[in-house]
Amino acid sequence: MIETRATDDMEPVEDFRARARAFLEATMPPLGDGWNDRSDERRDRERELQALLWQGGFAGICFPKEYGGLGLSQEHQRAFTAESTPYDMPFSLNVPTLGILAATLVEFGTHDQKLRYLPGILRGEELWVQFLSEPSGGSDLAGCLTRADRDGDVFMLNGSKIWSSAAYASDYAMCLARTNWDVPKHRGLTMFIMKIHQPGVTVEQIRQVDGTLEFCQEFFDDVQIPASDVVGEIDDGWTVASRLLVHERLAVGGGSPYTSGASFGHDGSGTDTTILDAAQEAGTTRDPHVRQLLAEAHVRQMVGGQLVKRVTEGMASGALPPPAGSVIKLFGATNVMRRSEIGLEIAGAGVVAWPADSPGVAGDLGRASLSRQGVSLGGGSNEIQRNIIRERLLGRPREAAADRDIPYRDVRRGGSAS
Amino acid sequence: MIETRATDDMEPVEDFRARARAFLEATMPPLGDGWNDRSDERRDRERELQALLWQGGFAGICFPKEYGGLGLSQEHQRAFTAESTPYDMPFSLNVPTLGILAATLVEFGTHDQKLRYLPGILRGEELWVQFLSEPSGGSDLAGCLTRADRDGDVFMLNGSKIWSSAAYASDYAMCLARTNWDVPKHRGLTMFIMKIHQPGVTVEQIRQVDGTLEFCQEFFDDVQIPASDVVGEIDDGWTVASRLLVHERLAVGGGSPYTSGASFGHDGSGTDTTILDAAQEAGTTRDPHVRQLLAEAHVRQMVGGQLVKRVTEGMASGALPPPAGSVIKLFGATNVMRRSEIGLEIAGAGVVAWPADSPGVAGDLGRASLSRQGVSLGGGSNEIQRNIIRERLLGRPREAAADRDIPYRDVRRGGSAS
Amino acid sequence: MELQLSEEQDAFASTTRRFLAAECPTTAVRALEHEAAGFDRAVWAQGAALGGTSLLVPESLGGGCFSEHGLSDLVLAAEEMGRVLAAGPLVPVNVVAEAIAHHGSEEQHQRVLPGLLDGSAVAAWCGPAPVRATRDGESLVLSGRCSTVEAGAQADHLLVTALVDDQPTQVLLPADTPGVLVTPLDGLDLVRRFADIDISATVGPEAVVGAVGDAGPAIEHQGHIACVLQCAETVGAMDRVFEMTLEYLGDRYSFGRPLSSYQALKHRMADDKMHLESCHAIATAAARAVAQGSPDADEVVNAAKVWIGPHATELVQDCIQLHGGIGVTWEHDLHLYLRRVTVNRATYGTPEEHAERIARHLTGVTA
Amino acid sequence: MELQLSEEQDAFASTTRRFLAAECPTTAVRALEHEAAGFDRAVWAQGAALGGTSLLVPESLGGGCFSEHGLSDLVLAAEEMGRVLAAGPLVPVNVVAEAIAHHGSEEQHQRVLPGLLDGSAVAAWCGPAPVRATRDGESLVLSGRCSTVEAGAQADHLLVTALVDDQPTQVLLPADTPGVLVTPLDGLDLVRRFADIDISATVGPEAVVGAVGDAGPAIEHQGHIACVLQCAETVGAMDRVFEMTLEYLGDRYSFGRPLSSYQALKHRMADDKMHLESCHAIATAAARAVAQGSPDADEVVNAAKVWIGPHATELVQDCIQLHGGIGVTWEHDLHLYLRRVTVNRATYGTPEEHAERIARHLTGVTA
DSSP states (O other): OOOOOOOTTSOOHHHHHHHHHHHHHHHSOBOOGGGGOOSHHHHHHHHHHHHHHHHTTOSOTTSOGGGTSOOOOHHHHHHHHHHHTTBOOOHHHIIIIIIIIIHHHHHHOOHHHHHHHHHHHHTTOOOEEEEOOOTTTTTOTTSOOOEEEEETTEEEEEEEEEEEETGGGOSEEEEEEEOOSSSOGGGSEEEEEEESSSTTEEEEEOOBTTSOOOEEEEEEEEEEEEGGGEESSTTBHHHHHHHHHHHHHHHHHTOOTTOOSOOOOOOTTOOHHHHHHHHHHHTOTTOHHHHHHHHHHHHHHHHHHHHHHHHHHHHHHTSSOGGGHHHHHHHHHHHHHHHHHHHHHHHGGGGTEEETTOOHHHHHHHHHHHTTTHHHHTTSOHHHHHHHIIIIISOOOOOOOTTTTSOGGGSOOOSOOO | OOOOOOOTTSOOHHHHHHHHHHHHHHHSOBOOGGGGOOSHHHHHHHHHHHHHHHHHTOSOTTSOGGGTSOOOOHHHHHHHHHHHTTBOOOHHHIIIIIIIIIHHHHHHOOHHHHHHHHHHHHTTOOOEEEEOOOTTTTTOTTSOOOEEEEETTEEEEEEEEEEEETGGGOSEEEEEEEOOSSSOGGGSEEEEEEESSSTTEEEEEOOBTTSOOOEEEEEEEEEEEEGGGEESSTTBHHHHHHHHHHHHHHHHHTOOTTOOSOOOOOOTTOOHHHHHHHHHHHTOTTOHHHHHHHHHHHHHHHHHHHHHHHHHHHHHHTSSOGGGHHHHHHHHHHHHHHHHHHHHHHHGGGGTEEETTOOHHHHHHHHHHHTTTHHHHTTSOHHHHHHHIIIIISOOOOOOOTTTTSOGGGSOOOSOOO | OOSSOOHHHHHHHHHHHHHHHHHOOHHHHHHTTTOSSSSOHHHHHHHIIIIITTTTSOGGGTOOOSSSOHHHHHHHHHHHHHHHTOOSOHHHHHHHHHHHHHHOOHHHHHHHHHHHHHTSOOEEEOOSSOEEEEEETTEEEEEEEEEEEETTTTOSEEEEEEEETTEEEEEEEETTOTTEEEEEEEESSSSOOEEEEEEEEEEOGGGEESSTTOOHHHHHHHHHHHHHHHHHHHHHHHHHHHHHHHHHHHHOEETTEEGGGOHHHHHHHHHHHHHHHHHHHHHHHHHHHHHTTOTTHHHHHHHHHHHHHHHHHHHHHHHHHHHGGGGGBSSSTHHHHHHHHHHHHHSSSOHHHHHHHHHHHHHSSOO | OOSSOOHHHHHHHHHHHHHHHHHOOHHHHHHTTTOSSSSOHHHHHHHIIIIITTTTSOGGGTOOOSSSOHHHHHHHHHHHHHHHTOOSOHHHHHHHHHHHHHHOOHHHHHHHHHHHHHTSOOEEEOOSSOEEEEEETTEEEEEEEEEEEETTTTOSEEEEEEEETTEEEEEEEETTOTTEEEEEEEESSSSOOEEEEEEEEEEOGGGEESSTTOOHHHHHHHHHHHHHHHHHHHHHHHHHHHHHHHHHHHHOEETTEEGGGOHHHHHHHHHHHHHHHHHHHHHHHHHHHHHTTOTTHHHHHHHHHHHHHHHHHHHHHHHHHHHGGGGGBSSSTHHHHHHHHHHHHHSSSOHHHHHHHHHHHHHSSOO
C-alpha cells in the first residue's frame, strides 16, 4: 500500500546508490557517540544534518516531487539508508516529523497544505509532533476532550494534550479535537495543524523518571486555528488519526518509506554491549548462568531484528496488513522489559550505589531499568497493541466498549482526570 | 466460618493426640511408595485404611457425632494429621469424597440424607464424586444443559457430565441439573444425589495424555432420582454448587477440616527429588546455571507451602474470605508449569528417548511435562481462579456476561458442543 | 515460512500440503504408534518422489531444487510436515544425502544416493559427537557409542563421526556392518524413532567420506541443516496449533459469549501470535543464512534454536490451556504436537547448548 | 505481615503507621533527596522513641519488645516503613544494636547502646565480607575495603568483620578512628545512602565484639536479620503499590468503562495479588524462622530473598505499566518505590547469591 516500486522512468537504483555513496562520503560527518542524545543541542545539530541532505538533493527520497521530495521508490530509500550507516544522520527527524506527521500530511493534506509545509520539513526547518493523548484519556485516543469550536473561518481550541515528544522544541503539531459532541465519539473529531508557538498555547515539560524533560503537556486557552488548517474532513479526524497511528507503528518499527538512515530505536535496557560490559565489569563472563543470560539478551536482539524485517517487508508487499506493525511494537517493548531484567541480574549489587557521578555500566543498567516501561507505554501501550493484534490482525471480536454508538456527551468519563 | 475451636466439653487436644499416636502406631501401616498411585488397587486399599480409622474411632474427626463423626475441633484434626505423617493413610478419600462431597452434605443435607450417607462414607464404603462440568460447558458450570424433569416424586435426568474423577469406581455423585429453563441460568438448577451404578447411567473413562483413565464422562438416559435425594432446595442448586466449590478449593489447598492425613497433592512436574535426581543423572549439579534452576524449583515449593499455610490459616480464622482459596490453587498450578519447564531444561536431551520401558528420571520429567496443564485446568481453570481473585477477593467488577438475567433457553450456546 | 515465495516454491509447498493432507493425517500418525519403523515406507517413497529427499543433492547426481538454494525449498516441506506431524526421517535422510552428494566418493554416490532419493533406503546421521578411531594399516578401527540417533534402527546407512588422530572424520557404514549394534529406544514422540548405536568395527578406506581428518566444516554444516529443518518443522507445528486454537476459541461459547471475546484470552493469543511470528522470522533467517553460506550462519542457527525450542513448548502448552480439559486427553491431537515440539527442542542440541555457543561468540571465552 | 497479630503488636503497628503517616510522607522523602544524610535525625529519634531501634535489645540493656521475639515486632515497623518509604538506617542500626547487645562487652554496651536506642547515634553494619587482620601484640592491624555499606557515611560506629588467623571476628570501630576513610556514594534510591569504607587502622582488644575468631554464627545471624527486615520493607512497599494501583484502576475510565473492568488487567492484578500474598507468606516465614532460631532459618531466609527480590521489581514495574504514562514521570511516587525495591533486591546478597546458597543446601556440593 505504501510500497512504491522503482519504475522505468526513475533513476536506476544502483546509479542512485552510487551517487548517494559519493554524496554521503563527501558531505556527512561520520557516526559518533552522540547520535542517541535527546538534548536540544543534538536536535539543532540534526536540523543542520537534514539541511545538508536537502542541499545535496537527498532529502525526502519517497516524498512527491512537487512538494520538494525526490519522488523515488522505497528501493531507492533502502539503498540510501544502507549506504548511510557509517554516517551521522538526522535520526530523530524520522520519528515523529518525517515518518509520522509528514507521512500523514502526504496522505491527507490539501495541495496547498503540502505546498506550504512539506518543503520546510524536508529542509530541516520545521519539527512536527502529534497532539493526541490527553491527561484523562490513557489509551483511549478517541475519547478526546479537547474541544474546537468554530467561529466563522476560525476554530477556537481549549483543552490539554500530553505525552508529546519535544513539543517545546518543535514548530507544528497535528492536534485532534472534538468538534461535535452529539455523535458517538469517533465521529465528532477533527484533526488540525497547530502552530505550537502562538498565543494561547502553553507547553510544559514533564520530568521523567530518567531525568529527561522530553515529553510535554500542552494547555490550550482559546487557541485560534484557521479552517484552512483542518487536515482531512471536519468531524472525520478519526480517519486521519487512525492512519497517523499506522504510520507511527511503521516508522517506529523501521518500515516507513519516509524515514532515512538506519532506525536504531531507543532501547531502554541498553545495548548488548552494555549488558556484556556489565558481565565483564563483574568478572562473570565465564559463569555458565551469566552466559545463558548474555546469550538470551543477544538472541532477543537478533530475533527482534529479523521480526522487524519480516513484518515490515510483509507490510510493504501487502502480505501482511497494517495492524501487523503492532507485532513489532509489542515485541520491542517486551524485549526491553526482559533485557532490563537480565541487565539487573547481571549487574548484581552494582545497581545500588557508585562513586559520585560515575555509575559505571552496572549503575547505568540499574537506572535504565527505572524507566523501562516507557517503551511499553509510549506510542500505544502493550495492552493496546495486543488488542490490535487480536482484533485487527487476527480479526476476532472487538472489546466491549461502553461508549459506542452513544452521543459523546453522555459517556461516563470517570474519576481521576488529572 | 468452618473453623471449629476446641471447647471445654471436648477431650483435651493433647490427650487426643496421645491416643491418636498410640492408635496410629498400633494400627496403620507405614507410609510406603504407593501412596500416590491412582490405581484401582490403591483405591481399594484406601477404603480398607479408612475402615481401620473407623474401627479405631478416628474417622470423621470434625464430622457431627450423630452421623458417625467424632464432633471434635479442627485443632484435634490438625493434631491427628500431624501424628499421622509417618503412616499410610486413605489420602485420596480426602478429595473429593470427604473434603468436598461429604462437607457439602454436612452443610446442605437433610437429617435423613446425612443419617443415610455419612456413616457409609466414614466407614470407607462409599466413594463420592461431583458431576458438575459438562462437555459443552467449559468453566461455565452454571451453563448446565443436563436436564431434570419432574414426574411426581421422581426426577428424570438426561444429559452428560465430564471430568469427574474415578466416577467408574465410585458409588455416589452430587449432580447438578437444570430444572427450570425459564429463569436466568443460576436460578434454574438443582443439586441431586445420584447413585452412579444404576440403569440409565453410562460411565466412560477418558484416556488422558499421561495414559491415566481416571477422568470419566457420564451419559444419562432417563436416570431416575427420587425427590428425597435433592440437596438443598429445588432450583437453588447453584447455592449448593457454589459452596461445593469453596469446599473444593479449601480441600485441594489442604485447609479443609474434613480431611485427614497430610495433603500431598499431585504435582505433575515431579517432586524436588525428581528434578535434583535429573541433575545428578546428567552430572550437572555443579553447573551454576543448573544450580540456579534447582534453587528456583526448591524455593517455589517452599513458598507454595508457606502460602498454603498463610491462606488456609487466614481462611480458618476469618482473616481471609473463602475466595482466597483461589490464590493457593493458582499458585500451585503456576508452580507446576514453571517447575515442569525447569525439569525439561535440566533433563535436556534425556527427554527424547530411552531404553525400552526405562525412561529414567529425565524421561519421566519429559512425560510429566505433557500433562502439566492438567493442574491448571482441573478443579477450576487458572482463568477462573484469576476471575475469582479479582472479582471476589479484591472485589472488583464482574466480567460482562451475555447470559445474565435472561431465560436460559434464550442464551447463545455456540458451536462445538461435543 | 518466508512471506513471499517464488512461483515454483509456492507450487511445491501446495503440492506438498495436498499430498500430506491426503496421506499423512494425524490419524495415520496414531496408527503408526506401535509400528517399529514409525513411518510408512510406501508413503515415504511418494514423498521422496515429490522432492522430499532430493532438494539438497545437485541435479547431476539425481537431485535438484526450485530456487537458488535447495534448503530454501526443503524448509517448505519441513514446515508442511510439521503442520500435520507427518512421520518419516526427513532430517537424517536429507543431511546424509547432502553430505554424501557433496563429500562422498563416486562409489558412495552410486551405492547410496539412488536409494535415498527414491525413498527406498534410509540413512541415519549419527551427529557430531565422535567415536574413537585408530588406524590399522589402511583401515580404521572404530569404537564408541552414538546416542539417541534419529532413525538409527530404520537406517540402511549410518554416517558416523570419528576422531582420527584427533581430527574429525566422517565414515559411512552399512547398518549391517559386523560390530555395529543398534538398540532401538522408546521415546516421547509417538512415531519419531531413536536408537543407540554401539560400534566396534573395522572399516576400510572406502568407508571414509571426504578426506580423513578434514570433516570439521562439513559436520558443522550438517548440524546447521539439521537444526534448520527441525526449526522449520517446529514452526509448522506451532502454526497449526495456533490456528486450531483460534478456531476453537471462535466456535466455543462460555457464559453466553464466544471464548474469543474474553480479553485475557485475546491478549494471550496476541502474545502467542507475536511469538509465532518471531519464530517464523528467526527460522527463516536461519534457513537463509545456511542456504547462502553466510558467515554468521552458526550464530543465526544457534539463535533460532535458542528462541524456538522453549517458545514452541510454551505456545503449545498455552494452546492446550486455552482448549480446556479436552486439551489433555489422548483423543485430542494437541498432545501429538506437544510431543513433537518437546522432542525437537531437545534434539540436535538443546537450547542451552546452543546458547552456550552464542555466549562463546559473544564473550570470546569459554565457560 | 502476619495475618494475626497480638493486641500489643497490633497497637505497635498502628502507632507506627500513624507516626509515619504524619512524619514521613513521600513528600518528606523527596525533600531529603539532596540532603547528605538522607534522613531527618529528629524524626529518626522520634521513631526510636516508639521502639524502632530497641526491639532486638534485651530489656536489661534498655530495649524490650512486645512478643516473645523482638524480630517479630520489628518486621511490623519495617513493613510500615516500606509502605511509605520512610527514610532512616533501620537495618544497620538494629543489626548492630542486636550484635552489641548480645555479644558486646559491658563497656561497649554502655558506650554504644544508649545512643542507638534513643536515636542520637547511628551504626553501620559492614557485612560479612571480611577485611584482613594481623595481630600486633594485643592489637589488631586491620586493612581492606568494605563496599557499599548502608549508612556508612552517617554512622558513628562501624561493625566490621575481620579475619584473624582465618577465623571470623567482629570489631566495633568509632567512625572517626584514624585510618578509616569513608567515601559516600551516589545511588539509585533517593534517600538510602551507601558508602565505601577503606580501613587501614590498628585497634586494641577492647574493639573486639565477642571472642576473637568466634563470630561466624553471629555474623550469619546478623545477615539473616538484615534480610528479614529488608524483605519486610520490600513487601510493605509492594503492598502499598498494589493498593495504589487497585485504586487507580477503579477510578479511571477508558472507552467508557472503568479500567478495572478489563479482563486482561483483572488477570494481571490477580497474578500480582498472588505474588504479593506469596511474598508476604515467605517473608513472614523467614521472620518467624530467624526469630525462633529454627534450624532451617538460613534456608528460609535465602528462599525469601530469592523469591521477593525479583518479584518485587516485577510487581512494581507491572503496576507502573497499569498506571500508564503517569507511572514513569518524576512527579508520581511509583518510581520512588521502584528505586527502593530495586536497591533492596541487590543489597544484603543478590537473589542469585542466595539461590546459590540454596543449591549448596540441596546438592551438598559447591559450584
